[in-house]
Amino acid sequence: MIHADDIKLIDKELKKFPDNQKQSAVISALRIVQTRHGWLSKEHISDIAHYLGMPEIAVMEVATFYNMFNLEPKGKYQITVCTNISCMLRNSDEIVQHLEKKLGISFGEVSKDKKFSLKEGECMGACGSAPLCLINNHTMHEYLTTEKIDQLLASLK
Amino acid sequence: MVKQIDIIKPSKIFPNQDLVCLRTMVHDDPGSIDTYLKIGGYEQLKQILKKKTKPEAILAELKTSGLRGRGGAGFPTAIKWSFMSRDYDGMKYLVCNSDEGEPGTFKDRDILRYNPHQLIEGMLIAAYVMGTRVGYNYIHGEIWREYELFEKALDEARDHGFLGENILGSDFSFDLFAVHGYGAYICGEETALIESIEGKKGQPRYKPPFPATYGIYGKPTNVNNTETFASVPWILEHGGQAFQDLGVENSGGVKLFSVSGHVEKPGNYEIKMGTPFSELLNMAGGIWHRRKLKAVIPGGPSTAVVPAALIENATMDYDGLQKIGSSLGAGSVIIMDDSTCMVSALKRLSYFFYEESCGQCTPCREGTGWVYRVIKRIVDGKGTREDLELLTDVSKKISGRTICALGDAAATPVLSFIKHFRPEFEYFIQHGHSMVNTK
Numbered sequence: 001m002i003h004a005d006d007i008k009l010i011d012k013e014l015k016k017f018p019d020n021q022k023q024s025a026v027i028s029a030l031r032i033v034q035t036r037h038g039w040l041s042k043e044h045i046s047d048i049a050h051y052l053g054m055p056e057i058a059v060m061e062v063a064t065f066y067n068m069f070n071l072e073p074k075g076k077y078q079i080t081v082c083t084n085i086s087c088m089l090r091n092s093d094e095i096v097q098h099l100e101k102k103l104g105i106s107f108g109e110v111s112k113d114k115k116f117s118l119k120e121g122e123c124m125g126a127c128g129s130a131p132l133c134l135i136n137n138h139t140m141h142e143y144l145t146t147e148k149i150d151q152l153l154a155s156l157k
Numbered sequence: 158m159v160k161q162i163d164i165i166k167p168s169k170i171f172p173n174q175d176l177v178c179l180r181t182m183v184h185d186d187p188g189s190i191d192t193y194l195k196i197g198g199y200e201q202l203k204q205i206l207k208k209k210t211k212p213e214a215i216l217a218e219l220k221t222s223g224l225r226g227r228g229g230a231g232f233p234t235a236i237k238w239s240f241m242s243r244d245y246d247g248m249k250y251l252v253c254n255s256d257e258g259e260p261g262t263f264k265d266r267d268i269l270r271y272n273p274h275q276l277i278e279g280m281l282i283a284a285y286v287m288g289t290r291v292g293y294n295y296i297h298g299e300i301w302r303e304y305e306l307f308e309k310a311l312d313e314a315r316d317h318g319f320l321g322e323n324i325l326g327s328d329f330s331f332d333l334f335a336v337h338g339y340g341a342y343i344c345g346e347e348t349a350l351i352e353s354i355e356g357k358k359g360q361p362r363y364k365p366p367f368p369a370t371y372g373i374y375g376k377p378t379n380v381n382n383t384e385t386f387a388s389v390p391w392i393l394e395h396g397g398q399a400f401q402d403l404g405v406e407n408s409g410g411v412k413l414f415s416v417s418g419h420v421e422k423p424g425n426y427e428i429k430m431g432t433p434f435s436e437l438l439n440m441a442g443g444i445w446h447r448r449k450l451k452a453v454i455p456g457g458p459s460t461a462v463v464p465a466a467l468i469e470n471a472t473m474d475y476d477g478l479q480k481i482g483s484s485l486g487a488g489s490v491i492i493m494d495d496s497t498c499m500v501s502a503l504k505r506l507s508y509f510f511y512e513e514s515c516g517q518c519t520p521c522r523e524g525t526g527w528v529y530r531v532i533k534r535i536v537d538g539k540g541t542r543e544d545l546e547l548l549t550d551v552s553k554k555i556s557g558r559t560i561c562a563l564g565d566a567a568a569t570p571v572l573s574f575i576k577h578f579r580p581e582f583e584y585f586i587q588h589g590h591s592m593v594n595t596k
Contacts, residue, residue, distance in 0.1 A: 016293070016334040021374060023356035027339050031298075054356075065358040065515075068298055068340035084260045085458065086417035086491055088505050122342060122509060123260040124299035127417040127489075128424045137339075138301040 002047050006032050010051065022052045026062050030069055035138070038078075039070040067122070068137050075110045075117035077156045080134040083120055086127035095131050096120075098146045102153060115156075173440060174427045175403060175411045178264075178387040181272045188306060190313040193274035199319055201393040202281050206327040212243065212286040219389070221397030223409020228254055228345070228382030229457065229487040231475055240369035241287040241379050250378040251284050251292035251331075253386055254350055255307075258297055258342040259457035260509060261489035264413035265383035267425050269296065269303040272387065273310035277333060279386035281319065282393065284331040287379055291332055294383075295350050298339040307335045342513035346561045347380040349515065360517045361561035382487075384413055404430030408474035412488050416441040419448065419494035430474040437473055437490065448494040452577070456486020458506045459566030461573035462499075483573075498591040499578040503570060504532045510567035521564040524555035528571055535582065538589030545575055545582055 002010070010029045017024040029048045034040050040063055049056040063069045070078070079099060083092045100106055103116050110117040126132055129142035141152055181187035181196065193199070204210070220235035241249065253276065255265045268276055280292050296304045311333060314320045322330045336354060338344045344353045348362035351373050372378020388410065392400045401409035408430035414437055417423045421442025428437060434453070444450050450465040455473070461483040463471075471481050478485050493502065511525040528551055531544050552568035559565070575582055584592040 016336065018374070021355070024336075024354060026356040027337065027353070031337075031339060052356075058357075061358050062356065066298070066339040066341050067512075083505070084509055085454075085502060085505055086261050086423075088502070089418040089491070089493060089497065090423075121299070122340070122512060123258050123262075125257045125263050125266055125297045126300060127261050127263050127491075128415060130417060130423070134299060137298070140300070140302065 002033060002044075002051060003036055006036060007051075023054050023058070026052055026054065026059055027066065030059070030063055030066075031137075034069060035136075038076070038136075039073050073110070073114075074119075076115050078117045078119060078136050080119040080121040080137070082122070082124050082130070082132055084123045084127075086123075087130040087132065090130040092131035092144075094146065095133070095144050095149060098149055102149070116153075175429055176427050177391045177400075177403075177411050178268050178275065178384055178413060179271055179425065179427050180391070181275070182267075187271040188273055188310065190274055190310070190317060193272070193278075197394065198274050198390070199278050199317075201390045202278055202285075202319065203325060205282065205285060205393075206325050206329055212288075215282065215286050215393065218393060218397040222388075222392045222400035223397075223404065223407070224385065224388055224392060224400065225408070225475070226382055227384035227388070227412070227487065229259070229459070231485065234381065234385055237369075237381065238283065238286055238379065240367070241289075241377055242369075243288050245288075245377055248291070248374075248376045249287065249289040250373045250376055251280060251287065251289040251333075252347075252350065252354070252373070252378060252380040253280055253292070253294040253383055254345060254347060254380055255294055255296040255383045256338050256345045256350060257383075257487070258299075258338075258345055258513075259459065259487055259489055260506070261415060261417050261454065261457050261491040262487045263415045263417070264425050264488065266297075266300050266303050267413075268383050268387050269300070269307050273307050274314065275390055276383055276387045277310065277314050277319065279389035280333060281324070281331055282389050283379065283381065283386060285329055289379065290330055291334075293334050293336050293354055293373075295344070295354060296335060296337045298337050301337075304335060304337050311335060341515075342509075343515045343561070343563060346563065349561070350380065351378060358515070360515045361563075363560055405472070405474050405476075407476050408485075412473070412485070414473060414488045414490050416490045416492065418492040419445050419497070420492050421445050428473070431472050431477065434468050434471045434473055438492070441492075444492065444494050446494070448496060450492065451495045451497055452493045452499065454489070454491040454493075454570075455483050457489035458491075458509070458570050459562070460484045460486040461569055462577060463573075464577045467577075496593060498593045499574055499581050500532070500536055500585045500591060503574045504529070504536050506570045507532050507567070510563065510570075514563060514567070518559040518564065520555045520558040521567065524551050524564070525567050527551050528555075528567070532571075535585055540586035540589075542586060544586060545579070549575060 013025040013028040049059040107120045131144045224234045225231040343349045344359040349359035353359040368378040404410045467481045507529040511529040514525045516522045552571040555564045556568040
């Protein structure tokens with residue numbers, strides 16, 4: 001079951017497209033459902049497919065193609081760190097090492113208390129304020145230093 | 158929803174710029190509609206609708222301006238717009254490509270947060286010229302705050318009667334919507350972006366047919382970059398010639414350069430085409446930590462890297478960068494100082510192309526993986542003397558053998574890094590460690 005509030009949000013997205021092109025809203029629908037649950041289960045995929053009138057496999061194809069979708073449970077806070085060239089030149093490696101040490105996990109892992117997970121990100125289009133990270137895909141933190149990471153982790157309850 | 162007030166004046170406005178797309182930045186609350194209206198925003202649209210300006214006249218002005226596609230391809234905008242048939246009376250679409258994911262590119266983000274209304278006005282003018290009734294702005298999924306801000310800007314424009322049916326009482330109707338990606342570099346390629354808007358995997362289409370005849374849902378579609386659209390209202394206000402005169406021959410106007418990497422003041426600099434590289438580097442505060450310049454990728458990783466000696470006397474425009482064997486691309490200037498290990502840098506870029514290949518064409522899907530694994534083997538100290546020839550060979554076999562330009566883009570860094578920094582690669586292979594003492 002898609003949450004009633006999420007249905008409203010998906011319906012808002014559907015208005016952007018012609019009535020017979022519901023599939024166009026699939027990326028938004030996946031994003032909306034993932035934002036609520038933190039990840040997308042087979043059931044979520046199936047619900048979205050049903051709601052948009054798409055074959056499940058077509059929804060799955062999209063969910064696996066775009067790398068901001070999580071197809072398994074993640075920590076309450078997923079931290080995605082960009083390590084691409086502009087961030088790398090501004091010491092994103094140091095940020096990654098600091099996070100790994102503080103959280104006791106590496107890229108692709110979830111902490112034991114399920115509070116944090118770490119992910120390696122590709123270019124986020126904000127390289128002027130490198131190094132940077134995203135919390136749960138939607139909140140960007142820029143000009144990172146190890147001190148800022150400490151503050152950030154302390155603020156995530 | 159983010160409040161516009163959260164995005165206050167940028168913390169630093171760099172001097173000596175010629176602001177076109179970012180001209181609101183010198184004002185408080187630069188992204189609001191009030192600010193844009195105060196500087197004469199939406200005036201061009203009003204004039205066009207009032208005078209019922211002929212689309213041909215607008216195209217002529219654009220042609221004079223010398224504006225070329227700012228997303229990287231540099232195709233003349235007036236010509237691209239003229240591909241859309243005005244006689245076709247069925248549905249047609251207009252798309253803005255704000256999916257900037259080419260490493261080192263972050264200019265469109267500043268347009269979206271500091272001057273979204275100039276982009277909207279540019280798209281309205283484009284819609285008027287090409288006769289499109291619906292438009293989409295496809296925004297990079299990672300810049301979520303800018304996506305929300307743009308949605309807010311669209312609401313403001315609708316409230317002021319600039320979007321919707323019978324705009325400002327005319328017979329011109331156009332509506333514009335924000336849509337987003339969710340982590341796929343390839344969607345910056347215009348046909349992949351169209352597939353993505355249709356709710357599919359972002360895999361590029363064969364061309365022809367080109368989007369101008371077969372785009373979204375098979376309808377004629379015109380796709381342009383954010384900076385391209387945002388330049389249009391300024392061009393109509395000041396005239397095409399004024400824009401051309403800001404730049405140099407073949408490279409009209411100003412351009413946003415995103416400077417990142419080893420400089421004191423990374424950021425966007427909107428400057429005249431033809432500005433010497435040395436001047437841009439100075440504006441960005443020079444190389445950080447008083448180190449020396451080693452190499453520059455002038456237009457994003459799909460353009461060739463050039464060593465310091467080559468770029469120090471170059472000018473920042475299409476021809477100036479072509480002369481030194483690279484290109485302007487999207488104006489994504491990545492600066493590397495003398496502490497950079499070029500082998501490790503190439504390893505990261507190769508991983509990027511391997512990760513982002515959509516998997517559709519075999520040479521790219523398999524080749525990018527091979528290239529990454531061979532460079533990784535060198536960095537792991539297990540490289541062999543034959544590896545450099547192998548890398549060159551595989552890269553050349555990707556290039557020109559794929560549906561879209563990602564294949565060529567993946568080959569370019571490999572070939573140019575090895576061409577200009579071969580001794581560094583040979584040293585790494587021979588000694589099992591970098592020639593550079595990473596500071």
